[in-house]
Amino acid sequence: MTPRPLINNTPGKLIAVEGLDGSGKSTQVYLIQRWLELSGYKVFFTEWNSSLIVREATRKGKRRNLLTPTTFSLIHCTDFADRYERNILPMLKAGFIVLADRYKFTALARDTVRGCPQEWVEQLYSFAFQPDITFYFSLPLRTALDRILGGRPALKYHEAGMDLGLSPDPVASFKIFQGRIHKAYELLAKKHGFTRISSDRPVEAIQEEVRGVLRDRIDLAHYKAVARWIVR
Structure with missing residues (x-):
């Protein structure tokens, strides 16, 4: 049975960005972070696969091609759980906007x-809150592939999906792998009500739309940082 998503019941707001490699999501979330920080809001940023405790084990497993699909999934969930319990949840409880x-x-x-x-x-991720907003940066698969393949000298083994035996050629494997992920994201977008953002446009236009969604759906004034003056 599929677990029911947990609703965020903390004072903070959880904003997630998702999308294919090459969709521009990392650029957009960085711009959101800087905008919120410079506007004086309480904001915290976290990124995928960045737990200091788990990261070295993940690198070793990938480097030696030791990870099966199951262990690959479990080690990333361990990374996520560590960041969730140490960073995401405490910051939400402290009333921050978590990106x-x-x-x-x-x-x-x-x-x-x-x-x-x-x-x-x-079920593995059933402990985690559903985001208040999930931005899904969508664009044609061919555009995403061209951006990645045109900007990287070589594809990493797991990035290209070489562990799945899709093709002996990394580029061909990457295209098949990303095509399947694209289909999976489209299904998730419908199921979980993602906020779709067309990212086949100038960065500035995308950012303005994202900021507009945040202004409309979050009471940003509630998350203004309070200056603390030290009187001596």
């Missing part, structure tokens, strides 16, 4: 494409 560059939906897309049952993956 997540990829959230549990990244696992739901990638791990299911790697062959893990979707209900199993959803």
Whole structure:
């Protein structure tokens, strides 16, 4: 049975960004972070696969090609759980706007494409709140592929989906892998009510639309940082 998503019941707001590699999501969330910080709001940023405790084990497993689809999923969930309990949840309880560059939906897309049952993956991440807003930066698959393949000298083994045996050629494997992830994201977008943002446009136009959504759906004034003056 698919677990019911947990609603955020903390004073803070959780904003996630999702999308294919090359969709511009990381650029947009960085711009959101800087805008909020410079406007004086309480904001915290976290990104996928960045736990200091888990990161080295993940690198070693990838470097030696030791990760099966199941262990790949479990080690990323461990990374997520560590960041969630140490950073995300405490900051939400402290009344911050938390920006997540990829959230549990990244696992739901990638791990299911790697062959893990979707209900199993959803159960793994059932401890985590549903974001208040999930921005899904969508663009044609061909555009996303061209951006990545045109900007990187070489594809990493797991990035290209080489562990799935899709093709002996990294580029061909990457295209197939990303195509499957794209389909998975489209299904997730409908199921979880993502806020779709067309990212096949200038960066400035996308950012203005994102800021407009935040202004409309969040009482930003509630998250203004309070200056603390020290009187001596």
